[in-house]
Amino acid sequence: MYPSTSQKYRLLEMVALCGEFPADQLTRLIPSPSYGEKLITELKAQKLLRTHYRDHLRGYRLTGRAKQMLLAQNPERFRDFLTGNTETNQVRSEVTRRLRLYQKAETYLTLLSAGIPFFADQKPDIFREGREAGILSMGNLPLFYSSREFKHIGPEATKIRNSRSMGVLLAPHCAYALYNTGDHVLKWEYRTEVRLNAFLQHYLQDFPYTGHPKVRAILTGKDMDTAYQLLTSTGGYKKSLFVADTSYEHFHYLPNTTEGETLLKLLVRPRLMKQLDQLLLSDLGSRQPNLPIDHDGVDASGNPAVLAYDFDLHRINRFNTGLNVYGRKGVMICFDFQIPCLKRYLTADIRFSSIDLSKFRKGFLHEP
Known part of the structure; x- marks a missing residue:
């Protein structure tokens, strides 16, 4: 087992989080390319990591041995990712599925660099039936909860299951519905996202916020060229793509880059x-x-x-x-x-x- 502060452990936990970690994002986690490759080589030799290359996409996946090691070391953190028939445990090879995992990795790296906790053992489980008031205070924020965690509340979550949101980012002054649009304009269904907005306002009222919280949207993407696509989008021919509509009063955009990480640090810290x-x-x-x-x-x-x-x-x-x-x-x-x-x-x-x-x-x- 590795210390939780080691670079090898950080790499393995990020692979566990997204199912398949995109090779081109390695330098965002380990800035030195040569050291990053050295760690990859060592983890492969220890049969903890393997490369999956197909359809011009190169990513890293955990071996069964690595999954067992992580689950034994911190079951609360990895149980939802490395057990059952989840997409992060039973990784498929279809391009669309793999790209979705890559987008998760990109956004989680941005959250990580901005110092925002997202692992289950780092935060109270507020999206569950029978939650107890008082387990989350403004002093704990910001925190991120994935859309997967919404399912813990039961049947109520079915109303928002088709949302494109990755989850909700709780900041002291508002809640952000978080999206990753990649390098193109994401698919968008107005009524579904309105339901998500209403759900968050209702579910988070008086806990941890006072009254109904303000809900905004953060769109993350590849770079600022993607921002231009979003600004000029009219919804596409069938009106099935993103357009800056009234589902949210505010749509903020930031790239999944070092520049975007800095902007995110500001967006979740109102005093700053x-x-x-x-x-x-x-x-x-x-x-x-x-x-x-x-x-x-x-x-x-x-x-x-x-x-x-x-x-x-x-x-x-x-x-x-x-x-x-x-x-x-x-x-x-x-x-x-x-x-x-x-x-x-x-x-x-x-x-x-x-x-x-x-x-x-x-x-x-x-x-x-």
């Missing part, structure tokens, strides 16, 4: 966002109540400015539309990695105020 907002707005004038455009402040020339670093699809679109309708110039404040996508999408006369991501990490988050 408030500090950043105050800093970014310190050089601007206050909001103008008579200005019929959604904005956060005005620049020296009286042009409306909006904070768009949280990449809320609805708000970005409203700001762009408002400027066009009223023939105004505007200012958009966002991270540098978001600007190319926004320039490609926006049609209004907008000046960008860029947040240098590297400097932000060092100066604001105090990361190396």
Whole structure:
């Protein structure tokens, strides 16, 4: 057995979590490519890991020996993933199934890097019949619960079984329904996602939130090119694909990359966002109540400015539309990695105020 803090253990537990771990994501877990390959070679030699290559997809799967070892070491953490006829235990070879597992791995890596717990032994089991109030407090958040865990509550979960959501991310100020759209526009059924929104508001009311919680959506994807696809999507020919509709009041997008990990750290920490907002707005004038455009402040020339670093699809679109309708110039404040996508999408006369991501990490988050 390996210590739970070792790199080998972390790799094995991520493979267990998603069923098949995509080889091209290894450097997100182990930054050094040479060291990562060394660990893979050693785990294969110990008959704990094997490579599955088919249809131009290369991934890593656990051996039976590895499953037994992990279950013996931490049964609470791995029972749901490594027992029974689950897709992570009985991994199929169809491309669509494997890609779904790969998307899980991508998003779980983003959650892991953002410091958000998601394993069963790291959090109280709130999605079960007969749950006890008081086992979860705001001090425990953020936490992530997968859509698989919804099934523990019984028949009520059948109402949302067709949702495309990966699960719910509980933050102190709101609950986020979490989606992974990959490198394309995901399939979308408006009524199903509305039911998920309503379910979360009802189920989480007064526990852990006070009253009905605000529910937002976070869409994760491959990169910022995917964000452009989502911004311009009209639902496809049969209206079966994603469109930024009214199922959620806010749709935030972040890529499953190091840039997206930083943005997620902000989205689940409202106090940190408030500090950043105050800093970014310190050089601007206050909001103008008579200005019929959604904005956060005005620049020296009286042009409306909006904070768009949280990449809320609805708000970005409203700001762009408002400027066009009223023939105004505007200012958009966002991270540098978001600007190319926004320039490609926006049609209004907008000046960008860029947040240098590297400097932000060092100066604001105090990361190396």
